[in-house]
Amino acid sequence: MNISVIGTGYVGLVSGVCFADLGHKVTCVDKDIQKVMKLRNGEVPIYEPGLQELMVKNAAAGRLSFTHDVPEAVQDAEIIILAVGTPSLPNGEANLQYIEQAAREIALAMNGYKIIMTKSTVPVGTNEHIRSIIASLTELPFDVASVPEFLREGSAISDTFHPDRIVIGTDSETVKEKLTELHSKLANNILITDVRSAEMIKYASNAFLATKISFINEIANICEKVGADVTLVARGMGYDRRIGSAFLSAGIGYGGSCFPKDTDALIQIAGNVEYDFKLLKSVVNVNKDQRFNVIRKLQEALGDLSGKTIAIWGLAFKPNTDDVRYAPAIEIIGELTRLGCTVKAYDPVAMENFRKSGNYENVIWCDAMTSAAADSDALCLLTEWDEFKKADLAYIEKIMNQPVLIDGRNVFTKDKIALTNFHYYSVGRPNINQVSQAIYSDAAV
Numbered sequence: 415m416n417i418s419v420i421g422t423g424y425v426g427l428v429s430g431v432c433f434a435d436l437g438h439k440v441t442c443v444d445k446d447i448q449k450v451m452k453l454r455n456g457e458v459p460i461y462e463p464g465l466q467e468l469m470v471k472n473a474a475a476g477r478l479s480f481t482h483d484v485p486e487a488v489q490d491a492e493i494i495i496l497a498v499g500t501p502s503l504p505n506g507e508a509n510l511q512y513i514e515q516a517a518r519e520i521a522l523a524m525n526g527y528k529i530i531m532t533k534s535t536v537p538v539g540t541n542e543h544i545r546s547i548i549a550s551l552t553e554l555p556f557d558v559a560s561v562p563e564f565l566r567e568g569s570a571i572s573d574t575f576h577p578d579r580i581v582i583g584t585d586s587e588t589v590k591e592k593l594t595e596l597h598s599k600l601a602n603n604i605l606i607t608d609v610r611s612a613e614m615i616k617y618a619s620n621a622f623l624a625t626k627i628s629f630i631n632e633i634a635n636i637c638e639k640v641g642a643d644v645t646l647v648a649r650g651m652g653y654d655r656r657i658g659s660a661f662l663s664a665g666i667g668y669g670g671s672c673f674p675k676d677t678d679a680l681i682q683i684a685g686n687v688e689y690d691f692k693l694l695k696s697v698v699n700v701n702k703d704q705r706f707n708v709i710r711k712l713q714e715a716l717g718d719l720s721g722k723t724i725a726i727w728g729l730a731f732k733p734n735t736d737d738v739r740y741a742p743a744i745e746i747i748g749e750l751t752r753l754g755c756t757v758k759a760y761d762p763v764a765m766e767n768f769r770k771s772g773n774y775e776n777v778i779w780c781d782a783m784t785s786a787a788a789d790s791d792a793l794c795l796l797t798e799w800d801e802f803k804k805a806d807l808a809y810i811e812k813i814m815n816q817p818v819l820i821d822g823r824n825v826f827t828k829d830k831i832a833l834t835n836f837h838y839y840s841v842g843r844p845n846i847n848q849v850s851q852a853i854y855s856d857a858a859v
């Protein structure tokens with residue numbers, strides 16, 4: 415099939431490359447000309463494992479091309495995938511300006527029947543809105559379907575080729591057949607729904623996963639007070655198939671471009687129909703506070719933080735991505751510098767994006783995890799990159815001013831810490847201080 419993808423961010427580029435790899439002819443469009451130039455040169459503007467090789471392979475095979483010319487891309491395509499951003503407005507609602515602009519551009523460029531397949535995460539009713547924008551500008555026939563995207567950054571290619579399910583929201587038989595055929599090589603599990611239910615499935619899924627994370631983080635906070643180990647608690651819960659073990663890793667809370675914005679948007683979607691989504695509001699509030707446990711633990715270990723030097727390992731919102739949108743590190747570093755600390759920060763791939771994400775004062779950008787740790791009064795691990803898991807802690811301890819380690823992702827085991835003199839604080843597990851009273855398992859890594 416001939417497919418065009420509007421928007422070449424994490425979703426659009428990965429989808430375009432993967433559909434090309436399945437043998438379709440794909441044109442990826444972006445209004446950002448510099449991005450298009452890079453893509454044409456075989457450069458991937460984001461860090462996503464495996465993406466560049468697959469992109470170059472399919473471009474060389476003539477199945478994948480890049481343009482900033484929407485009309486050219488629209489005219490060649492039978493299916494147009496909408497994958498532009500839907501960031502938050504200040505009140506939490508989704509900003510639909512990019513969706514609306516793309517809809518207008520598609521309408522004005524159409525030369526015959528098109529299926530517009532929305533992968534962007536959009537509030538319930540948005541696909542009807544897209545339909546009315548296009549219908550107001552053209553009399554040509556078209557359909558709009560909601561096909562929400564569930565990929566995760568860092569494992570986006572594998573998630574695209576092996577999705578748990580494909581949801582197709584449409585009321586048209588033609589679209590149902592065409593999009594089922596398009597996705598038939600990807601999933602056996604194709605659910606056809608009406609458009610509004612498909613839109614809601616996306617928000618409900620993200621909100622539920624966010625709820626699991628805030629739930630286990632609150633259990634972790636209680637574990638710290640009652641002397642239990644949240645990693646064992648989560649394992650014991652997860653063996654129950656009704657609960658499942660995924661998304662029960664306690665830590666410093668969720669970040670990223672999706673959960674924070676989509677939970678806010680769902681609260682607004684509910685509010686717009688006068689429903690107070692109390693549970694989800696609590697999930698969001700728990701998440702906002704969880705990251706500050708890092709600061710509280712630093713204060714417990716060091717007292718007044720003013721004048722202290724704090725090393726930060728990990729700036730991305732999760733490992734294997736350079737995305738720092740809503741990364742917990744943003745607020746943690748902001749608060750540390752507000753309290754008078756000097757921060758020494760390091761991330762294997764997200765340094766550049768992080769530096770651009772705000773105006774940071776008193777932050778020293780380091781080129782290695784060792785240079786960040788050197789001469790620091792405490793080390794905070796905020797992202798569980800493999801590089802950090804393999805760190806030689808005995809060496810790290812030697813180059814620091816004081817052996818204080820705040821493990822925000824429960825990466826290190828009791829045995830690894832026992833070989834050091836670190837005063838060790840993790841999440842929902844007993845601390846290891848001067849006198850080791852640790853009772854927790856070695857199962858975390």
Ligand SMILES: NC(=O)c1ccc[n+]([C@@H]2O[C@H](COP(=O)([O-])OP(=O)(O)OC[C@H]3O[C@@H](n4cnc5c(N)ncnc54)[C@H](O)[C@@H]3O)[C@@H](O)[C@H]2O)c1
Binds near residue numbers: 420
């Ligand atoms: N990032 C994820 O992991 C993920 C996963 C599932 C769903 N989603 C959803 O998918 C959507 C896209 O997310 P993303 O992270 O890929 O966004 P992104 O910000 O990385 O990329 C969006 C791209 O769209 C381009 N764009 C905007 N308007 C355009 C227009 N009129 N014509 C051409 N290009 C245009 C921008 O230049 C940008 O390159 C969002 O709604 C998001 O919620 C994201």
Ligand SMILES: O=c1ccn([C@@H]2O[C@H](COP(=O)(O)OP(=O)(O)O[C@H]3O[C@H](CO)[C@@H](O)[C@H](O)[C@H]3O)[C@@H](O)[C@H]2O)c(=O)[nH]1
Binds near residue numbers: 667669672673
């Ligand atoms: O047990 C867990 C699992 C995740 N997280 C955190 O949750 C955030 C999100 O992680 P993850 O879901 O792996 O990454 P995303 O790439 O944001 O993917 C989510 O958001 C996407 C955009 O909507 C969806 O497509 C995916 O299905 C959904 O998992 C990160 O900060 C993680 O550190 C935890 O704290 N504990």
